[in-house]
Structure formats: C-alpha cells, structure tokens
Amino acid sequence: MVDLALGMKDGFPREVGIKRKIENILRTLFRKWGYQEVEPPSIEYYSTLEKALGEEIKERLFKFIDREGKLVCLRPEFTTSIARMYSSEFLDITVPVRVFYDGKIFRYPSSPFRTECEFTQVGVESLGQNSVSIDAEIVALAISSLQGIGIQNFQVDISHVGVYQGILDSLGLDKKIRESIHSLVGKKDFTGLKKIIKNLSLPHPKVGNLLIEFPFLRGKIDVVDHASSFFDSNQKILATFNRIKEIWNILVDFGLERHVVVNLGLVRDFDYYTGLIFEGFSPLIGYPLLAGGRYDNLFSLFGKDLPACGFALFAERLVEIMAEAAFSSSPTTPISIQYPPRLRAKVFSISENFRQKGIPIIMEEKPKDSPYLTIVGTKGTFDLKESEWGKIEEIIEREQEKHG
Amino acid sequence: MDDKLTISLPTGRLKKDSLALLSQLPDWPSGFEFESRKLVFEEATSPYRIVFSHPKDSSTYVEFGAADLGIVGKDILLERGNEVYELLDLKIGSCTMVLAGPQGVTRSQLWEKEELRIATKYPNFTRKYLQERGITADIIPLYGSIEVAPTIGLSDAIVDLVSTGTTLKENQLWVIEEIVPISARVVANRVSIKIKAQLIQQFIKKLEKVVKHE
Secondary structure, X not given: XXXXXXXXXXXXXXXXXXXXXXXXHHHHHHHHXXXXXXXXXXXXXXXXXXXXXXXXXXXXXXXXXXXXXXXEEEOXXXXXXXXXXXXXXXOOOOOOEEEEEEEEEEOOOOOOOXXXXXXXXXXXXXXXXXXXXXHHHHHHHHHHXXXXXXXXXXXXXXXXXXXXXXHHHXXXXXXXXXXXXXXXXXXXXXXXXXXXXXXXXXXXXXXXXXXXXXXXXXXXXXXXXXXXXXXXXXXOHHHHHHHHHHHHHHHHHOOOHHHEEEEOOOOOOOOOOOOEEEEEEOOOOXXXXXXXXXXXXXXXXXXXXXXXXXXXXEHHHHHXXXXXXXXXXXXXXXXXXXXXXXXXXXXXXXXXXXXXXXOOEEEEEOOOOOOOEEEEEOOEEEEEOHHHHHHHHHHHHXXXXXXX | OOOOEEEEEEOOHHHHHHHXXXXXXXXXXXXXXXXXXOOEEOOOOOOEEEEEEOOOOHHHHXXXXXXXXXXXXXXXXXXXXXOOEEEEEOOOOOEEEEEEEEXXXXXXXXXXXXXXXXXEOOHHHHHHHHHHOOOOOEEEXXXXXXXXXXXXXXXXXXXXXXXXXXHHHHOOEEEEEEEEEEOEEEXXXXXXXXXXXXXXXXXXXXXXXXXXXO
C-alpha cells in the first residue's frame, strides 16, 4: 500500500466520465457563443501572481523554487494567467477577444479541516470591452452553462463591487474602523458588525443599517431602487446602482430574469474585481457552482489597459450535483472480441469499423489452437464455431440494438 | 423547493435556554417532545425541522448544509472557523474566554517564561491568540478539567471559558486576561441564506424581538 499525496484525489471511471461529459457540454457551448479555447501554463512566477491576488489566496499557493532559483507556483486560477498572456506587447489582438479554458487549479484548503487541493475549472473571459452588454453576455452564458448541463434548480446572484465600496465610502469612516468592518464582512460576522455600527455616531445611520442588513439586500430589481433611496443624488454609488439596472434590463430582454437575483450583499473573495460580480447556486450543494465578474484593472498590472469580464465553473461541484441527479451515468460498456490468432486481421478490421461508429471494442487474443471466437457483451457470451464466423458483425449489431 | 428551515440546536448547556427563546416564536411547533432522546423532529405542519447535535457540531452541520440555521456558542465558531454567516447574538450562555493562571502570576511573568505551556480545549483559537501577541508557547489540547492543569504542573496557564469564576478560585487560579466575550449565536449556511433568504430573514426578525425582550 502506497500513500496518495495529501490533498490529491484519484479519479475513477464513473466520476471522471461524468466530469468529462460536463466539460464537453461546456466546451461545445462556449464555442457556439464564439469563444475560443486557450491553454495557459500550469506554472507561473510568484512575482506574476503576487501582483493580482489577495493576501488570503497568496498564502494558499503551491510554491516551488525552479532551477534558476526563482519562486514559481502552480496556478491557483486561470484569470491572472490569461491577463498575463494577453498583456504581451508583442501580441496583436482585435478586441473583444473571447476565450475559454478548461483545466486543473491548485490551492491549499482555506480551513484546517479540509484537505482537497486540486480542482477543475472551466471558464470564459471576454477581453477588451467594458460594456453593459458584455456584462450581460457573461451572466447569460453562465445561466446557459447550468441549463446546458441539465441543472434544473439554480439561481445566479448578481451585484457590483461598487455597492459595498460605496456604502463604506458614504459612512466616512476612519481607516482603522473601515478595516475592522471589512474584516467582519469577510468573516460574515454580522453580529460583530452590528455591535461596531451601533456604537458609531454615523452621519447617515440608515446607510449603517444597510450594512447590517447586508446578507438580505436581495430580490428582483426593486431592491436596487430601495437601496438607492438611502443615498444623496451626487454619490458615486448611484452610478453603480444604475449599472446593475442596465445589466438587469438586458437579462430581462434575454428572458433570463427568472434565474437571476440581485443580491447587493454579495462579496467575492478575489481582490481584482472592479464592476459586476456574480455567483451561481443550487439548493443541492452548500457552495457556489460558478463565480465571476468584471476586472478592468487586472491587465494594467501587467502593463496593458484592457478591461475584462469572465466567470469560472467548479467542475467537481457540478459532478457532485449531477451524480445525485443520476446524470445518465453508466459509461458505455465495451464489447470484447476474443479471437484465435489466425483471425487477427479480420477482427481488427471489424473492430475498427465499429469503433469508427462510436462503439467501443476490446480485442483479446486467444491461444493458437482455440476453436472458437468469443464475443462478450452486456447480453451474454457468444462462442462462434468456424462456420459462424460470418456472423460477428451481426451479433455485435444486435448487442447495440438491445442495449440502446 | 424545500420550504422548511432545518435548524440545528445544541444539546447540553445551551439546549434549555435555546428552546426557552424559540418557544416564544408564534410559529414554533408545540407538539414536539424535546425532552425525549430523539434527535430529529419533523412534522408536516411545522415550518421548522429540528435537529439536535453535539454543541461543538452545530455550526459544522450548518457549514456543510445539513442544516440551514444553527445555534452555536461563539467559542465554537472561534475555534472551528466555520464558513457560515453569523446573524444574531442570542445573549444566552454568556461567559468569557479568558487566559487564566495561578493566583499572583501576571501576564508579563507568563510571557517571559523560557518554555511556556498553555492547556486548552480551544487549540486553534489559542494558537491564533498567541500568534497575534507574538508569543510562542506549547499548546496542550485537553478535553476536560482544564482548571487542574496548572495545579498538577501540566501547564503554566489555561485558555478557557469562565462564567462565575468559582471553578477558577477553587483551583487557586485567577483571570490574567479577558480575551473575548462569548454567547450563543445564530448562524446560517452560505447557500441557504441565498436560496431561502426570505424565510431566514423573517426567522431572524422574529427571534430578534424575543431576544430584545429578555
């Protein structure tokens, strides 16, 4: 018995089968929307990732020293790598660029009680345009992804990073209190938050209450009007609210609003978001299925001013849901042809014919003097004498009929 | 979709006080015999499904979505660091997390010790507490009778919950630092709070009124 490396997971056929099926659905879908696949490298310099990532995630990176003595990391997500790729000054691009990716990411767990470190992310990025229509396209594609996989019951929460920033700004807090409030919101400790806010003498106490009610600032678009009423007309946050409305209106035109919830209390744990943020949920599982948003300053960290918007789906969580929903699970069982050596050429040609039609065939050679050719399928085992060797195709085809 | 709220309640110390609060809710089911040894209570007409758990497990049930809401001591939340929303302070089960040591010992005496050992039921919390103060110590995780650890020479000090201080006195200990006030909290699962937002918000509002009247 040899130990599996801590935090790693072996993928066996059933789960991998479901995962590949989901990946194929998503890749086909993304291509249909005009996105092209890219493959960023597995490893990046720490100095690259450091520019873009927040403190919490930086502590969870897999870090190594390469042979030149530079600190390198396994990628913890794709977005930063794609920003680095497309920031190259030697790359001529016509915007908007629509790309997608599908691969493994590596992060140490956020809690000492978890172990898993390797995950599959499938996602898209739209680079080069800061427009409401791109924001809406990305949310629509996220919804279409969950529908395409066949998830019936889901919801996508949308918001804008400017909501939370705007509320904090309008409270006019000193830096220290602002930081402790930010830390409590990060920890989702709303009892602690309430205690701090009740003890402050705020210029706009109602805005303080808005923060206490943060997890419940949600609904359809009316929640934006409700929240707007707490602010003076000159405040920056109103432009933020307006942007959410514009995105919402497009999603209404797409006929997708029944899947969308405006959740002004949404906070994402990556620091690079600058606009739209969103997450997708199913009642079947306690974690988001997808997450994304707009990050217009990420590329400028790498020397190019390029707005961008995207999202990623967490494939293992989708597998968990689809496994529960008995996602036409059983992988096709291959048919086995066991043949005496003198039939090798004939059986190979028959097998190739079926394989081309998508029917999986296994060839197994028998001892030299074997009098029978044997076909093992889901319906049974057939031993064919020399006189019946013309019937091989017929039997395999019958297997298919019965099976299908 | 499931339109009931599953609530995880702690057995033990907090059970009685939690139920005393909850039973004041207008829609709290009256027919359940919570005194029995049963752990899951459910009936068609009740808007709540109630699951009793070990007090240390309540927030874990919530984190993993086995319950939408839970009642749990703040001490457990600090120790486990569960990814849950903390929504309401119930102001029951109040006590204080303290650093305590033999009577007469001061904090600087402790911090200056060459090899400091601290016994606790809260090793994760204690590690973070010491790290924030720049102190290195050996942490001795114990499951019970923390107060005797200094007396029998197992540790120099303890990090533990104190309510009246009687147990400390009986063991010739005193409070060196009050670290953080503790009481029971209502926590919510991070997906439930989105999928069942209205139910949860209404529940919290109703419960808040009961807490304020205390």
